Amino acid sequence: MTILKIRGLTHYFGGLRAVYDFNLDLEEGELIGIIGPNGAGKTTVFNLITGVYRPTAGEIFFNGHNLVGKRPEEIISLGIARTFQTLRLFKNLTVLDNVRIARFARIKYSPVEAMFGIGRRVREGEREARLKSLELLEIMGLADKADWLASSLPYGLQKRLEIARALASEPRLLLLDEPATGMNPAEVSELMELIKWIRREFGLTIILIEHQMKVVMGICERIKVLDFGETIAEGPPDEIQNNPRVIEAYLGEEVIT
Amino acid sequence: MEKVKGLLFGIRDWWNSFYSSWPEPVKRAFLPGLIVLFFFVAVFFPAWGIINLYWQQVLIYVGINIILTLSLNLVNGYMGEFSVGHAGFMAVGAYVSSILTVWVLPKLGLSDYIPYLFPLVLIIGGLAAGLTGLIIAFPSFRTRGDYLAIVTLSWNMIVKSVLENIEAIGGPRGFMGMPKLTNLAWVYVWVVITIWLIRNLVYSNYGRGALSIREDEIAASLVSVDTRTVKIVIFVIASFFAGIAGGLFAHVLLFINPRAFSILKSTDILVMVYLGGIGSIGGSILGATIYTVLLEILRPLQVWRWVIGPLLLVFLMIFRPRGIMGMREWKFLLPAEERPETWHKERETIILPRLASARSNPEKLGGKV
Numbered sequence: 001m002t003i004l005k006i007r008g009l010t011h012y013f014g015g016l017r018a019v020y021d022f023n024l025d026l027e028e029g030e031l032i033g034i035i036g037p038n039g040a041g042k043t044t045v046f047n048l049i050t051g052v053y054r055p056t057a058g059e060i061f062f063n064g065h066n067l068v069g070k071r072p073e074e075i076i077s078l079g080i081a082r083t084f085q086t087l088r089l090f091k092n093l094t095v096l097d098n099v100r101i102a103r104f105a106r107i108k109y110s111p112v113e114a115m116f117g118i119g120r121r122v123r124e125g126e127r128e129a130r131l132k133s134l135e136l137l138e139i140m141g142l143a144d145k146a147d148w149l150a151s152s153l154p155y156g157l158q159k160r161l162e163i164a165r166a167l168a169s170e171p172r173l174l175l176l177d178e179p180a181t182g183m184n185p186a187e188v189s190e191l192m193e194l195i196k197w198i199r200r201e202f203g204l205t206i207i208l209i210e211h212q213m214k215v216v217m218g219i220c221e222r223i224k225v226l227d228f229g230e231t232i233a234e235g236p237p238d239e240i241q242n243n244p245r246v247i248e249a250y251l252g253e254e255v256i257t
Numbered sequence: 258m259e260k261v262k263g264l265l266f267g268i269r270d271w272w273n274s275f276y277s278s279w280p281e282p283v284k285r286a287f288l289p290g291l292i293v294l295f296f297f298v299a300v301f302f303p304a305w306g307i308i309n310l311y312w313q314q315v316l317i318y319v320g321i322n323i324i325l326t327l328s329l330n331l332v333n334g335y336m337g338e339f340s341v342g343h344a345g346f347m348a349v350g351a352y353v354s355s356i357l358t359v360w361v362l363p364k365l366g367l368s369d370y371i372p373y374l375f376p377l378v379l380i381i382g383g384l385a386a387g388l389t390g391l392i393i394a395f396p397s398f399r400t401r402g403d404y405l406a407i408v409t410l411s412w413n414m415i416v417k418s419v420l421e422n423i424e425a426i427g428g429p430r431g432f433m434g435m436p437k438l439t440n441l442a443w444v445y446v447w448v449v450i451t452i453w454l455i456r457n458l459v460y461s462n463y464g465r466g467a468l469s470i471r472e473d474e475i476a477a478s479l480v481s482v483d484t485r486t487v488k489i490v491i492f493v494i495a496s497f498f499a500g501i502a503g504g505l506f507a508h509v510l511l512f513i514n515p516r517a518f519s520i521l522k523s524t525d526i527l528v529m530v531y532l533g534g535i536g537s538i539g540g541s542i543l544g545a546t547i548y549t550v551l552l553e554i555l556r557p558l559q560v561w562r563w564v565i566g567p568l569l570l571v572f573l574m575i576f577r578p579r580g581i582m583g584m585r586e587w588k589f590l591l592p593a594e595e596r597p598e599t600w601h602k603e604r605e606t607i608i609l610p611r612l613a614s615a616r617s618n619p620e621k622l623g624g625k626v
Contacts, residue, residue, distance in 0.1 A: 050479055071485075072478040082479060090472035092584060093465075096600060101469045105481040107462040111490045114461035115454040117592070122461070126594065129462075134600060134608050143604050147597035169481050 003028045003173060003205050004049075009058035011041075011048055011229075018044045020229040022058070026173075031199060031206045033220035035213075035240075037249055040226040042209045043085055046175050050082055051075045062173065077105040081171035083162045085178045085209075091151035095142055098150050098161055099133035102168035136164045156187055163194070167202060174198075176208045180215050188212065192219055217241065225249065288589055292449055299445040313441050315553050317509050320444035321502045322545035324451045326529040327538060328498035333527070334535030335459060336491050337471025339406040342413030343499050343526045346386040348518035349416065350500025351507040352426060354382035358508070359434045375438045379447070379504040386500025387493045394492040398485060413523055420515040431514025439509035447505060451498055452590075456538055458494065460595050467491050468536070528566050531573055534580030539587035544580065 004026035011019045019041040026032065034042050047053045049060055051072040060067040067075050081102070090098050107125040114122060137143040140160045145153065150161060159179060166174060176195070180188045192215055199206055210216045216223060217237045225233040225240060227249040233240055240246055276284070302308045308316070325343060332340045357378045362371050371378075397408040421429045458464050466487035469477035478484050507513045525548070533544020548566070555562040573580065593599060 052475065052479070072475075073481050073483045076479060076481040084476070088473050088476040088479075090469050090476070092472060093468055097465055097468070101465050101477070101482060102480040104462060104466055104469075104483070109462070111458070111463055111494065114463050115458045115494070117457035117461070125462070130594065130600070131603065131607060134604055135612065138604065138608050138612055143608065144601075146600045146604070165480060 001028045002026065003063055004207075005059075005061040006049075007059045009045070009048060009060065010056050011044055011053060011058075012056045017229050019048065019055075019226075022226075022229075022231060024224070026205060026207070028172075028205055029203070030222065031195075031208065031220055032222045032224065033208045033210060033216040033237075034224050034226060035210060035216055036226035039228075040249075041229040042226055043177055044229075045226075046082055046177055046207075046209065049075070049175065050080060073105065076169060076171075079170070079172040080175065081166035081169050081173075082175035083166050083177055083179060085181065087158050087162060089150040089158055089161060089165070091149070093150060094146065095137065095148050095150055095153065095161060096130070096133055096146040099136055099165050099168045100129050102165045103129040103132065105169065133164075133168055136167055140164045155182060159183070159191075160194075163198070167198065170202075171204065173205045173207070176206060176210075178209055178211060180210060180212050188215060191215070195219060296442070296445060296449075299442045303441050308441070314509070315550065316441055317439060317444045317505075319546050319549045320441075320448045321505050321509075322526075322529060322549050323448050323542050324498055324502040324505070325526045326533060326541040326545040327451055327455050328495040328502070329526050330530050330533075330535065330537070330541045331455065331459075331467070331491050331495045333530055334537070334541075335464060335471065336467040336488065337535075338488070338492075339403065340409045340492070340495070341406050341520075341527060342409035342411075342416075342523055343495075344518040344520070344522035345409070345413040345416040346390060346496040346499035347503035347506065347522070348420060348513075348515070349386040349389050350379075350382035350503030351513050351518070352420065352432065352503075353385040353500070354378045354504035355432055355435050355507045355513060356426065357381060358436060358438065359432075371436060372438060375443070375508070379501050382504035383497040383500035386503065387497035390493045390496025391489065393496075394489045398488045398492070410520070413518075413520055417515045417519055420518075427514070429515060431512055433512040435508050435511050437508065437511055439505045444505055444509075447501060451501070452538060452542070455494075455498070456590055456592070459538065460592050463487055463490055471536075525566060528570050531580050532569060534582035534584070536584040537580075537582040537586055538590050540580055540582030540585075543582060547581075 002025050004024060006022060006024040009019055009022040010017075022041075022045060034045065036042055044053065048055050048058075049062075049067065051067065051070050051074070055068060058068070062075070062078055062080060065078055067078075090101065093101075107129055109119070109121040109125055113119050134143060134146065137146055140163065142153075142157060142161060142164065145157070150158065153161060163176075163179070179195070180191055183191060195206065195208070196219060198204060208216065208220060220237060223233075223235065223237055223240045224231055225243070225246050227245075232245045232249060233243045235243075276287075279287070303313050325347065329340065329343045332338050358371055358375075362368065362374060362378070367374065393408060393412055397405050420426065426432045459467075466477070466482045466484070469480070469482050470484055470487060474484060503518075510517075529544040529548045530541065531544075532548055533542070534540030548569075551565070552562055555565060558565075577583075588596075
């Protein structure tokens with residue numbers, strides 16, 4: 001079943017073409033990678049899918065819903081979650097609150113109920129949010145630090161916290177934006193295991209943006225290569241590795257003297 | 258300065274160890290007991306003449322200021338927006354409740370029941386203020402950034418000018434004839450109710466939504482927080498409580514005029530919020546109390562005491578930008594479910610067994626996850 005369908009996605013920042021004619025058919029359960037040099041428009045694609053920017057042209061369908069023109073919180077509530085290239089945790093809040101906030105749309109009670117703090121919907125909604133978040137923290141190895149401030153965690157754990165937060169909204173599609181940035185090789189292989197594991201355990205479809213070839217080549221089934229906003233190649237990892245256009249985009253043109 | 262600090266920390270540590278030595282039922286009964294005890298103090302001490310009229314008045318203002326500070330702290334502290342026209346909402350509450358007790362209720366032949374209807378009158382005043390809050394919130398939260406400050410500033414000025422130009426309610430001369438309904442006991446009850454309601458709100462889904470907006474609005478919307486709704490909800494609730502405070506204020510002063518609700522009043526509330534500390538209920542209580550009492554003590558300085566407020570704000574911003582209790586909370590104000598002890602207990606008793614029985618668990622990753 002196709003979970004995400006993107007057709008002719010194009011976005012301009014003023015006169016700058018960030019993404020041009022991006023197409024994608026994503027099957028449920030797939031794990032695909034998007035790679036490309038800096039400024040190729042990878043993160044912009046994520047921002048377009050999640051409604052941070054409104055595309056100049058093109059269509060995005062998630063699970064039958066048209067995402068173009070929807071606000072980010074509506075899109076996330078449909079079952080998409082993402083992490084950020086540079087960490088965007090709520091730094092002055094506790095680790096638990098960081099995760100719990102992602103359950104915002106799943107908790108349904110009115111402000112008046114919230115103020116009086118009584119009623120089954122408040123008690124059970126809160127309890128469920130707390131337990132679900134604690135469970136995710138436990139899985140990510142953060143449960144003993146539930147009451148720490150997010151800013152006091154070491155970098156590696158902050159990365160994990162961000163993944164836990166993304167999972168807390170129970171997504172079907174997870175967008176990971178350069179999760180391996182700033183990690184050493186040991187941490188990177190741990191991360192790869194983690195991604196594989198959460199994918200299996202939570203039944204996720206994943207799009208991964210990554211710079212480190214090892215990660216993308218190691219776990220992705222299919223790779224799209226962007227350069228200056230255009231898709232220059234698409235296919236399985238081994239094919240991409242030997243594609244002359246990809247090598248050119250990454251290493252530069254061969255100069256013939 | 259260091260000595261004072263040492264003394265304060267000493268008192269805190271002594272209290273913490275003393276408190277934790279109590280048996281569990283005593284601990285649980287402590288806070289309700291304290292609340293009831295203070296209620297009797299608020300009822301009987303004035304009646305027995307233990308608190309004289311002057312200090313009663315001061316304590317009433319402390320209470321009203323606690324309500325104002327707490328409600329503004331919701332917007333400025335918890336949500337991180339910058340509203341500077343809180344006195345405007347207070348004015349709406351004050352005028353609406355005064356019109357009710359002076360004109361409407363006597364005309365309905367309910368003069369004798371006014372003291373009993375006072376809570377209802379205050380709530381109607383609060384609802385009127387909340388409604389104006391809703392009208393302000395809708396356009397101003399469509400845009401991001403500093404617009405709220407500009408909108409609320411002009412809102413405060415508009416309210417003042419409108420009140421000055423309606424002759425029916427006294428125009429610039431003010432409005433009077435209210436019965437003296439506000440007393441220490443009523444103010445105390447309203448303060449306790451306000452603290453309780455706002456405490457619950459802050460530790461609910463909406464409170465967390467507000468906090469996430471303060472921290473990073475875009476990230477908040479990207480983890481499913483409906484930022485627009487949260488902003489409006491928080492702002493309307495803050496305006497509601499400002500209206501309640503306005504109603505209490507009108508019925509203790511017995512005379513209100515538009516000048517009482519100028520930008521200066523809004524500034525006072527801002528100083529109390531930032532003095533006590535943003536994002537803290539305990540801080541709001543401290544800030545309102547310290548500032549109100551300080552201004553009373555400094556009364557002999559006459560006009561010069563108005564220099565204190567702004568000066569205090571300047572020094573605060575330099576030396577302690579988060580205020581006395583910025584983003585920290587008195588432990589007894591936390592709901593039981595929000596204490597780390599509870600989280601750790603739930604982890605031990607619910608989460609770990611649940612995960613251990615799960616079909617696949619993170620242990621399979623060699624304990625790395």
